[in-house]
Amino acid sequence: MSAATGIGQAVHVRGLDKRFSRRGAENVVLEQLELTIEAGEFVSLIGRSGCGKSTLLELIAGLQQPSAGSIEVGGRAVSGPGPDRTIVFQQYALFPWRTALQNVMFPLEMAGSGRAERRRIARERLEVVGLAHAADRYASELSGGMQQRVGLARALACDPQILLLDEPFSGADAITREGLQQLLADLHRRFASTVVLVTHSVDEALRLSDRVVVLGGRPGRIVAEVRPSADRDDAAAQREQILALLGA
Numbered sequence: 001m002s003a004a005t006g007i008g009q010a011v012h013v014r015g016l017d018k019r020f021s022r023r024g025a026e027n028v029v030l031e032q033l034e035l036t037i038e039a040g041e042f043v044s045l046i047g048r049s050g051c052g053k054s055t056l057l058e059l060i061a062g063l064q065q066p067s068a069g070s071i072e073v074g075g076r077a078v079s080g081p082g083p084d085r086t087i088v089f090q091q092y093a094l095f096p097w098r099t100a101l102q103n104v105m106f107p108l109e110m111a112g113s114g115r116a117e118r119r120r121i122a123r124e125r126l127e128v129v130g131l132a133h134a135a136d137r138y139a140s141e142l143s144g145g146m147q148q149r150v151g152l153a154r155a156l157a158c159d160p161q162i163l164l165l166d167e168p169f170s171g172a173d174a175i176t177r178e179g180l181q182q183l184l185a186d187l188h189r190r191f192a193s194t195v196v197l198v199t200h201s202v203d204e205a206l207r208l209s210d211r212v213v214v215l216g217g218r219p220g221r222i223v224a225e226v227r228p229s230a231d232r233d234d235a236a237a238q239r240e241q242i243l244a245l246l247g248a
């Protein structure tokens with residue numbers, strides 16, 4: 001990535017409430033959530049299905065608005081989506097009729113980059129995810145793992161400060177998943193952007209993150225924060241601790 005990148009931005013979540021009302025009934029999903037993510041930190045969010053992980057990620061992305069409280073990214077209040085944050089979903093959501101290269105070029109087109117510049121950056125990003133050789137293949141012709149790599153390359157196209165990932169590898173088989181995890185670790189090391197990863201895999205969270213944030217309860221709140229230990233016994237105990245909190 002360009003020399004200008006490399007420093008992610010901090011995220012401050014303060015007094016965050018998120019409620020949905022439906023037919024008069026109110027569903028309080030998140031209540032009084034406080035969370036600080038440091039610039040360049042890799043944080044995993046883990047919790048049972050329905051506890052509000054995707055909602056929190058979409059709030060940070062600016063795709064949803066808080067019911068109360070605030071979210072700041074790089075010291076500025078989030079009021080909508082911005083080029084400083086990109087989100088990657090489990091579904092790759094590539095355009096099947098575009099080539100890998102054209103998919104990665106898409107956000108650069110939206111940003112108004114010139115044609116030569118778009119091609120240059122998109123090629124570079126594909127190289128970063130190990131897919132330079134597949135640049136001219138249509139997205140529909142790529143395997144699931146390759147599509148998710150293109151999705152990551154596309155997410156990185158505009159040099160985001162913050163990479164938001166919602167269970168991006170859930171659909172992958174074990175071997176593909178391992179490769180994608182390795183790629184994500186490399187990307188984080190190389191570009192030092194801030195990463196927030198939603199995952200349901202305790203092992204994935206412990207393996208990749210600086211900090212694992214466990215969400216739980218109803219309404220959702222933070223029930224534990226764990227800094228993965230390099231010590232084998234400690235790591236095993238942390239794994240058990242998180243599994244117990246998840247009720248697994």
Ligand SMILES: Nc1ncnc2c1ncn2[C@@H]1O[C@H](COP(=O)(O)OP(=O)(O)O)[C@@H](O)[C@H]1O
Pocket residue numbers: 020027029047048049050051052053054055056
């Ligand atoms: N757009 C929405 N409208 C109404 N309820 C929603 C909406 N999005 C999420 N919810 C509710 O918020 C809760 C948390 O959902 P979600 O954030 O998707 O959980 P998770 O990602 O942890 O599985 C669920 O009860 C879900 O039904």
Ligand SMILES: [Mg+2]
Pocket residue numbers: 053054055166
């Ligand atoms: Mg979810």
